[in-house]
Amino acid sequence: MFDFDNIIERKSDKCRKWDHQFVCSRFGRVQEDFIPLWIADMDFTSPPAVIDGFQQIVSHGTFGYTYCFDQFYDAVVDFQRERHHVNVERDWITLTYGTVSTLHYLVQAFCLPGDSVMMNTPVYDPFAMATQRQGVTVLANPLQATDNRYQLDFSLVESQLKTHRPKLWLFCSPHNPSGRIWTQAEIHQVSELCQRYGVILVVDEVHAEHLLEGEFTSCLAPGATAQDNLILLTSPNKAFNLGGLKTSYSIIPDSRLRQRFRQQLERNSITSPNMFGVWGIILAYQHGLPWLDALNGYLRGNSHYLADAIHTHFPDWKMMTPESSYLAWIDVSSGGKTATEVVNHFAHRASVIIEDGSHYVQDGERFIRINFGTQRYWLEQAIERMQKSY
Template structure:
């Protein structure tokens, strides 16, 4: 590999939330020796092109209000075409301050108090927060678990659209926490239902930059010829390129009427000039970071293979779901722990953090999520701690 993903950087020096001694103590009652595998960011040094672009911008010595340059739009258009075969135009792109806050704005813009928003569960908890914090009604359609893989329940989705007052469907593609990449046929069926029941389909595609084994990620807009007119795509370089601290993402809205409703909502929330380092970071990532991203994805897939083998050979009661994307391992631990309290106690004893399945709104109980986007030394040390704890507690 051209890039060194084995390099361990001291993220405590950057005031990183995941590695913060204060957070480890307050949230998990662990000390500074703990290995955090909870928060969804990666532990690799960022792509050199991004670092160089930010340092160049910082050297100017002017950090006042800025604007969105044509260079940004060109980078976004070219990246979406080159990487995902999605044709977009400048007018369809709107830079926002992070996907989570954008979901709040979308819920505010396209629904009224008391109206419904649908999600699939288990789901990233801020999906539900964006709905419930704005006094909208949360509808959940559980994913079907078959042979340790998730599938959409189209009958249940249609039943909820038919009987509920659902105006918006927030859909995760690829899916978090499982890393499931949806097929074109699945996306087509989903689009058909949204068109049939006049539901705005919001596709969160922030994990799409890291996809394994040649699995072809299909963007929503390439799945159905009519879905562009009644959908929004949420995009971010934050997961693949680890830019979460810049609070930067963007949305794609082709339909002018749909787009103007969102722009009015953003205006009412005073979403104005971007983070001063955001534009140079994104353009550097998209224009010069593709090789780094591909190698990072290859490295993380190697981490998954290590994790698959580790649990299969050492803790077979835990079933790791095969992931198509990203750096988050979703593990069925119902055969190992009686409840989540036991799971928490186990990982506390191992001095490793994770996310319990109940965090993911509903239908995640009995699972845990481990972030394995880290150097091999870190991963192997965490797995050794888990193995030692398992042997101490369960192999007497």
């Protein structure tokens, strides 16, 4: 029904992932026939229903100022209920201009320079940027890789919370870059610690829709967390490939926290939304689910393909099993080269662009990250080139 094998020409669409000029500015000079397996952007067109809906808006031809109308709130409430089995009240929802900018506003709203913010490293690097740019300190809590799967070290967490009293804990669930899905018991323990030490728990669930192995628990699931210190951030951007619309939303059950956050948004004039962003959420959530289910099947196939290929051609490497998302996190340390050497080698000798784990705040230095949210053809080509050049 949906053809995810269909190759989409992207070199001319000015996306960062495929744009030759952009890629050279980031990775140094690479050949024009490069295969990009880096930034978390997939190579599939969005669901047909989303494209049709946008086409209708475009043919109507008026692009005036808009607002968050009822359909937007209904779409979010229904989606969260049907997909994640959680009850969200519409007052809890606030539309924002992307999860990354929201992280910046949250740090501005709840921290003062000199405060600290906890995060579990390695982690998506804008968590640290959003913190440091406000003069706030990153309190890194390293994840422990046990049997090639990340675990939270709760005793270290507790001692860090006790000593440093961070204002926020930015918790990535599921985790980027490893794709680890946290269990309800783990999320509960995180929440309890936040309650005990007076920390606001900010949960980033943007990778919650690509579920490859196991089951996802939302932080809003009954019994998972206390809700009076909880801020959930999410969007359909990863799920439906809408990142360029730069629109997302937060869910904040507690009215006091919500008020403080909204005041910060008003200070920055984050008010009237982007028309395509609002419609993107409505169209994707109301009509995109069959496409999303089919896509998850395709991504699962890619994940298995990649795991087999790594096992066969790069037996020294250890790939964590991606339980969610379309990102493979691979420990290359026993291959005798640093991760930076490995990615540079592939960029310049195989024209395959992958990311070096050292970008992920800290504790990612032994890893590379491969984006498999692409047609199987590109993965096969990339593996062939990598294997030949290595």
